[in-house]
Amino acid sequence: xxxxxxxxxxxxxxxxxxxxxxxxxxxxxxxxxxxxxxxxxxxxxxxxxxxxxxxxxxxxxxxxxxxxxxxxxxxxxxxxxxxxxxxxxxxxxxxxxxxxxxxxxxxxxxxxxxxxxxxxxxxxxxxxxxxxxxxxxxx
Amino acid sequence: xxxxxxxxxxxxxxxxxxxxxxxxxxxxxxxxxxxxxxxxxxxxxxxxxxxxxxxxxxxxxxxxxxxxxxxxxxxxxxxxxxxxxxxxxxxxxxxxxxxxxxxxxxxxxxxxxxxxxxxxxxxxxxxxxxxxxxxxxxxx
Numbered sequence: 365x366x367x368x369x370x371x372x373x374x375x376x377x378x379x380x381x382x383x384x385x386x387x388x389x390x391x392x393x394x395x396x397x398x399x400x401x402x403x404x405x406x407x408x409x410x411x412x413x414x415x416x417x418x419x420x421x422x423x424x425x426x427x428x429x430x431x432x433x434x435x436x437x438x439x440x441x442x443x444x445x446x447x448x449x450x451x452x453x454x455x456x457x458x459x460x461x462x463x464x465x466x467x468x469x470x471x472x473x474x475x476x477x478x479x480x481x482x483x484x485x486x487x488x489x490x491x492x493x494x495x496x497x498x499x500x501x502x503x
Numbered sequence: 504x505x506x507x508x509x510x511x512x513x514x515x516x517x518x519x520x521x522x523x524x525x526x527x528x529x530x531x532x533x534x535x536x537x538x539x540x541x542x543x544x545x546x547x548x549x550x551x552x553x554x555x556x557x558x559x560x561x562x563x564x565x566x567x568x569x570x571x572x573x574x575x576x577x578x579x580x581x582x583x584x585x586x587x588x589x590x591x592x593x594x595x596x597x598x599x600x601x602x603x604x605x606x607x608x609x610x611x612x613x614x615x616x617x618x619x620x621x622x623x624x625x626x627x628x629x630x631x632x633x634x635x636x637x638x639x640x641x642x643x
Contacts, residue, residue: 384546387546408520409520416579418519418561419567420521421521423583424558428555440551442551445587
């Protein structure tokens with residue numbers, strides 16, 4: 365397992381996920397065998413009634429980094445459960461970076477933590493999730 | 504709550520840009536309760552061909568925002584726990600529902616469900632905690 369495999373997996377995932385990634389403005393920055401970094405900028409169509417970035421989108425960004433980190437080892441999987449803590453609101457035009465790091469990986473499940481930060485390096489959200497491995501390969 | 508206040512709150516609550524991005528329809532707004540729906544489009548899929556977890560979470564979160572803001576006070580989410588129970592596909596109509604379970608001072612607890620409109624199957628279930636600020640978003 366190496367980062368060149370992770371890069372190939374990342375390229376393939378981005379190719380298939382093109383539509384959802386453009387809907388949410390997600391960009392894959394990097395992937396290693398057990399990490400994934402995904403970024404987005406808060407657009408006007410992503411805010412809630414209070415003018416902050418919608419919590420659903422912050423979750424989606426973290427969930428995306430989570431899924432890619434879990435699948436970086438070329439093992440497909442789905443999210444079973446996740447928990448998100450919102451620490452600071454994200455605002456219009458904020459640049460958000462989600463860093464997903466696999467913490468434990470077994471045969472059928474993997475767990476992963478994600479931190480979402482803004483451009484000032486403040487933590488926007490903390491995510492923790494469990495991934496179920498479907499035994500398929502990505503590439 | 505008088506009718507005028509109720510309508511003013513509803514007007515703000517229904518003006519959610521992110522809900523528009525996902526083509527979410529607001530079905531019901533009441534005190535401590537929200538119900539919304541959306542139909543899954545090809546752009547909502549993940550690489551498995553299933554609905555992206557972030558989309559399902561978002562639908563529930565939009566219902567949660569309605570329930571949480573339904574008293575006209577600004578509510579912010581503190582924590583959400585979600586379990587994904589069943590996959591859904593393009594063309595499925597999903598319903599997001601949020602119910603207030605507890606409200607104690609500024610802290611509220613909500614139960615959120617996402618179900619398949621066609622067969623009532625439970626797709627995802629969440630428990631969420633919010634903090635309600637003192638300021639009203641509709642003025643006095």
